[in-house]
Amino acid sequence: MSHQRNYDFLKPKKPHSKVKPLLRIGIVAVPNFTLGALSDLVEFLRYAADEKDYSQQIYCQWSLLSHNLDKVLSSCGLEIVPTETFCDPATFDYIVILGGLLHSNAKIPSEIYDYIIEVERTNIPLIGLGTGQFLLAELGLLNARKCAVHFTHEMTLEKLFPKIIPVTDEPYIRDGQFITCSGGFSTLSLAMALVSEHCGNSRSRKALHYLMAGGNISEIHGSTVKNNELELRCNDDMVTEAISIMHQKSMEFTTIDEIAQKLGTNKRQLTRLFNRHLKMPPGEYWRNLRLKSARRAVLNTNNSIAQIAYECGFADSSHLVRWFKKYFGKTPTQMRRIHLDIGIS
DSSP states (O other): OOOOOOOOSOSSSSSSOOOOOOOEEEEOOTTOOOOOHHHHHHHHHHHHTTSTTTOSSSSEEEOOOOOOSSSSTTTSSOOOOOSEOOOOGGSSSSEEEEEEEETTOOOOOHHHHHHHHHHTTTOOOOOEEEETTTHHTTTTTTTTTTOOOOGGGGGHHHHOOSSSSSEEESSEEETTTEEEEEEETTHHHHHHHHHHHHHHHHHHHHHHHTTTTTGGGGTTTTTTTTOOOOGGGGOOOOHHHHHHHHHHTTOOOOOHHHHHTTTTEEEEEEEEHHHHSSSSSSHHHHHHHHHHHHHHHHOOOOOOOOHHHHHHHHSSHHHHHHHHHHSSSSSSHHHHHHHHHOOOO
16 A cells, blocks of 8 residues: 655745845754754744744754764764854854763864854854853853853852853853853743844744744743733733734734634634733734834845835735835835934834
8 A cells, every 4th residue: 555645735835035044043063962952942943934834944044063064973862964064153143052961071073162262253142052151161251251051060160160150040141242051941042032133023933832832822921931022911812822823924814814713713802802902903913013024124134125025924015115104104215224324223
């Protein structure tokens, strides 16, 4: 009996949008690295980088770097293959040094230390993830700086590097050019922060929604999600879930009726809940989300207004321009020109 697999109907219905990536991350994994931290980081980037679960590196790009293309063994025994050798650090917005077992007998190649020094000199932000911060510490880069570290490694850090200030109660710490993260679930907090900063909150929320497989985002608002947006202070689960769907379907022509149907209600009931909790109907709220995304693209990319309209879910550029001027008081072109002239954001 033959089994034929044909899932072509699940492929993207739109052509690949030629968007300059907003977030580019190079990852350097040392021998016996922690696979979980790598997986959490890359999976969050993967969901944020595209619509649905298409895995196209559109808005975010990532690459696994090493001094050669030999396999790198993780602490759990699985191996990975680097995607490219060390290159110009300026190719990326961040370089992540991903550590693992500190007591491992595996020798860390000297080329990794050399690359860290090169990155530091070019002023590209360096991220020490898991125990990757120990490599930064060994090079003296974290002296007199705060450093996020897992509680199990706090005493080790204090003993070997007394000039560093260990922090165990924060998921990640930014101190100058350096970001440190203890790994584990803290990796998701770091990934959310990076995606939100470079790609916007809608990308970050979409990734989180997919990682939770449709679970209630409000369940972790008190831990990994640090956001003061109005919807996050709303205690109505149906409104929160509706907003999550809006974020993940920002490029799709989905109606409020379809969103309501997904939630087991109708447009009238959903509108009543939005008006009660957010003081506006769902259609207006969703349009405002798209306009904020469009503004971010206008100020931070060179994409055409037509392309931005497409990416933000507007029918055409004239539709975007009309609502953009009504919401922000300026057309996209006027806002971009002001931004370029006087450098506002």
